[in-house]
Amino acid sequence: MNAIKPGETFTYEFTATVPGTYFYHSHQESAKQLDKGLYGTLIVEPKTGEKVDRDYTLVLDEWMSNPDEGHIDMNGMDHSNMHHGNHSDDEQMNMSGMNHDMSMYDLFTINGKSGSAIEPLKVKKGERVLLRLVNAGYMSHKLHLHGHDFKIVATDGQPLKDPQSIKDELLNIAPGERYDIEFVADNPGKWLLECHGDMKGTDGMKVKIQYEGETGKADKLNAKEKLPIVDITKYGKNELGPFTLDQKYDVEYTMDLGTEMGKNGMIFTINGKTYPETKPINIKKGDLVKVKMINNSPTDVHPMHLHGHFFQVLSKNGKPITGSPLMKDSLNLEPGEEYVIAFKADNPGNWMFHCHDLHHASAGMVTEVKYRDYKSSYTPDPNDTTNKGE
Template identity: 85%
Template sequence: MKKLLIGTIVAGVVAIGAACSNNDSPHSSMQGHDTNMNMQEENTAKNSSGQLPLATDTKVLTGKEIHLTAKEALLQINNKVKLPVYTYNGSVPGPQIRVKQGDTVKIHLKNELPEPITIHWHGYPVPNSQDGVPGVTMNAIKPGETFTYEFTATVPGTYWYHSHQESAKQVDKGLYGTLIVEPKNEEKVDRDYTLVLDEWMSNPDEGNMDMSGMDHSSMEHGNGSDHQHMNMSGMSHDMSMYDIFTINGKSGSAVKPLKVKKGEKVRIRLVNAGYMSHQLHLHGHEFKIVATDGQPLNDPQPIKDELLNIAPGERYDIEFTANNPGEWLLECHGDMKGADGMKVKIQYEGEKGSADKANATEDLPVVDMTSYGKQKLGEFTLDQKYDVEYTMNLGTAMGKNGMIYTINGKTYPETAPINVKKGDLIKVKLVNDSPTDLHPMHLHGHFFQVLSKNGKPITGSPLIKDTLNLKPGEEYVVAFKADNPGNWMFHCHDLHHASAGMVTEVKYKDYKSDYTPNPNDTTNKPE
């Protein structure tokens, strides 16, 4: 099963392997443009030999009422590797849910898997009751049950959805998809593609072991990442067992090319649903980073031959003009074995040109998002008055049952929550004290503004995010407004870190939930 490193939940499951919406044909935001998606119907039952059906190509689901069914299937990653997976509607990634800003959307989720599940709307400010965290906002959806999520799509942008029940395991097995909210006054593009990044194991049985006590080390995948290993109670655990990197559930030549025509404006939505950071290089074209985590950047400047670093849970929208006919690559840089499979061809229709060559080890600079775009005054500043200030020291330690990941020396649920009232302005200092671990920190239900990095104020566009990656030794200050009452998780999106303790909550003092968890119900496993 996918990267199935099922040890104990607390120190156990490695990896977030996720990914999402596969727009096999371009989905255009222009009315009347051909959106010829593969609408093949999937066979949900096992065949006569008892084997699972093959996962189908991902669809795009539109409208105000969406039906999802969680079920098992087999995913053909390349011409050699086929893995058993969990799916939404028989595909990995699951369907792309594409709605209009202002729509009230109902998503009916039926569970045909052998274990409880949920959906969390990653990055989206849904009402707290719809956040999909078992034991915090709802009970997990048991096998055979159906649950309906309902929310109004108020904020446009690129988001994704995934299970939050034993998420280090279930997201790893394929329970994810993308959510696109189209703005009312959308700037038109000719092609709109979504690419989701993930990592898989071609021989998962090698990873089916007790992972207690492991140090996952630095999961940054890029130039100079020469320490991709883990330490299990003194044993070295080679991260190269994650030997297949994918785009939309496919690797290498199985990844479908992105078709463009000369002169077209092309948007690519990049979603990292895995647990490693990936550095991507767009060959042959200038591009702009127009949004991060769904939020637009102010006056982004064209850049070329710079790497875009995408951490777990993050999203980046890039745009370029197809003005250089030929066959080009968007490829992952780095020295891990799987990097070779994480690339996609960009092919011009009706134009001749030279074929591009891969060069995953080319030494290129990484885009500095703290100085990218044009500076302007954001909603928050470093020196204004805040109602609540909180320091979050992120650490790694050895617990009695193995490695733990801590916030201010504690593991969830013993971590101190951020207690707020509606309308409060909150400033949070995040410090990564772990010696080797990356911590992509994700806040549910809110967006925050990044104010400074390592003591230096942000000098580019206001940076509004819901997921922020901290490398060892880094310090960021972020701010947000308490404008969405509820009890909200704030956790590391390297999901095995969350399952081993790196979680706290933003708790509204004046919020009364309609949901009361049953302390005797052991079904709910929020990480």
């Protein structure tokens, strides 16, 4: 679709068939527009199933107290051709002025507020509470739920098999990821859900869990305490999922994620190329697709996000995962990590596969999943200079 210009409207209708916690945002100069708050959540509730007593959605983000320090110039970054695969020979990515220094984000927020301004989560003793955690920012956040056991019941909208109780472990949520956690309010008091870390804005990312009628002492902060981090690849009951490592696949693709110094600043590459020069994953409907992703960036974390499909995570660093069958649409790769994922080509179109640190995507870390047997009815307006996708 063309960019929606000021004063215009665009109506998109669809049938919500997959329950879960989702997230929508602009892909028009997205690093800039998300920084200004152009995103939201989409909750698809199941038709049936046991209801919880409280259902809270918490959106994590980072902001700059001095936006001038974090100015990002993305003039000329035109990815609008992604939807039809017609790249001009002279199309280039302009990274001039790109600033990837995350220290400029010095205010961490939950639902747009920070610190004491964040509204408490009210509960009553005995209630089942669901927290939908959405990372709309560019940094990973490690969250600690004080005073309670909890279970991770879903990630990226997909349920986990037989989740076990966790206590005093950190849940690391990468950009673009969503985690649904559930706990029973069985420990009256004033507790915290807080971010752990040493960034300047960390102290602002904490929310109180307030039992109704409880007037006891407030919980103590412990954001500097070293706690174990949940390994989601080892979590839940291990059983056979829809894909295996050794089955036959129609398409296999290796995605080598890298960081280089370009002419105008840092660039982020897939197999040594930046979009639109990255080789697409060419498939047809019904194909079984296996992708190996390797993060060869020395220090950069890459949360990779696939549009239009869920994939199963099959292995981590060469070893099969041992937890629940893990279906996701976003997967975080730390430096040096390697994952193998698989998905079925069941949603014809041309789809982005990109890093959800949108600074990295804007500086090149984007490829496409392209269906050979799909022809788009979309024709871009050649005179529309506002189309600056991604």
